[in-house]
Amino acid sequence: MKRRTFLKLATATTMSTLAAPYVHAQEKKFAGITLRFGGWGGLYDETIQKYVAAPLEERTGLKVQITAGTQSADLVKLVANKENPPFDVYQADSAYMVEALKADLIQEVTEAEVPNIKRILPGFREYGEYGVPYSVFTYIPIYNSELVEQPLTTYTDLTRPDLEGRVALPAATFDTWSLYLLALAEENGGSISNMEPAYSLLEQAKSNILALAQSTVAMIQMFETKEASAGVISDARGHELRTKGHPIVSVYPPQGIYGATSYMNVVKNAKHPEAAFAFLDQMLSDEGMLGLPRALRLGVTTDVKLPDEIAKDLTFNTPERIALKKKVDWQKWMADRSARIERINKILRG
């Protein structure tokens, strides 16, 4: 071996040996750390575990502890423990984001901390630097094609006289699910500040309402037993009904589609903010983003390329469909919550 070759090899070997522990440490930079994540239970948590937590653990050594709960209970837990929060990452939908911000529970997250934020589609980040949107769900009209002769095309069609006693709607206490009211208002010349068109339509079509569902399970059962012929449900649940063999048609009204977004947030005073940023970044990666559409047919918020067999089942699967996504003033929607519930109850009791 030539002297020069020998020196080159020796230098490379020495450098590699010296650098190996450093590289390894970088790879497993969260080893020994446990990130506390407020989960939503069931298949949702399993999916996040599989597509976000597990790959991240393999790469960085970060362990993720998922505690199943509801966003309302998690919010109360955070408010009660501001100095020592029980979670590092809190999930909230668009409506609960208003409450989380009002209670000053979450911190800003920028592209510098979570590089994949740059991949979020325009208009999907409703709260500026707060919250990382990772999933979108819509509440659209659906109908049973065997029971409804004339197809529905808008939210307003739910008030058609031929649907008397056959429409299932959610209880007004559901903040995102009751967006159909805003749709009724806006399709009929109203707005979030003028909900009267929705209320008067509902008043006229009161006899159409079969029941106000108090849970998604109750709503699904009404469609499974064919008690309900039409109603409003999330796009994912509409798909679930179809996979169970029910002839359910989802309606995408040309005037606009209403829905909400799910956000992940790094909690203020979180124990491991760096790990939380890494978790959010993995969620927004292609691998993380495709988990929920695969498992639950929930919509994506980034420019990830969707496989065709998934894309066909999602509401926002083309630029044209995305253009139909209606912007909601959540602050106003939540501020009017009590008055809205009271008004609906009054209409239905009257």
Add this chain to the structure above:
Amino acid sequence: MRYDFTDYVLIVAGAVTRVAVYALLALPAALVVVLSFTSGETMDFPPAGFSMQWYQKAFESEPFMSALWTSTYVAVIVAIAALVIGFAAAFAINRFDFPGKGLLQALAFSPLIVPAVVLGIGLLYLFAWMNLIQTMFPLFAGHLVLAIPYVVRTVLASLTLHNRVLEEAAMNLRASPLRVVRRITLPLILPGLLSAAIFAFVTSFGNVTVSVFLTYGGNVTLPVQLFTYLDHSYNPLVAAVSSIMIFVTLAVILTIERLIGAETLS
């Protein structure tokens, strides 16, 4: 004995009412158990066929199984603790007159009149103030608060109904008060104590409303796990897990029945 028409009507009405009430009590649970054995993918009735696949999935599900373990050991510890505290409170209320007795009685029953959600939030804030929220203690304490009224009420009824002559005889024979309680009172009210323990176990084992605020660090109880699962999925796995809950509760009741006998318990 002669029966007239009114008697026959009352007998038939009584029988019909009894059947209706028993059916109403048992049918929902029976329906869930039947649906849990379906071979189909949906909770349709009648089931598509017989299969144990959903039980297999339930037992393979780490979140459900760890939640079952959490619920079981929390409920067992709560039942034991509630029995000790509840017996002491009921004994004091039944045997002694002391200042504040009315207040103690009211306090013992107060969790029954406060809505569970409010109780859950109240306990959350209390333990947050005590800096104890990130432990298992709030879950135990929350369930204990819920269970104690049932234990006090049941034990108090047993203490009131049982004949004290044997206790007085023992005391006449110079048995110490502690010995009288241990050798006379407790064995005589044992059925009441075990009924109270069952109440406490079931109250803790099936609670959602308080647990959802007090769980921490992955220690989720089975009802909370089930409740959150329903938010995103609705399949026979729910029926299988619910049936497992029913079987565990039944196992506890039957074990106690085997230990002391159904007649004694009734």
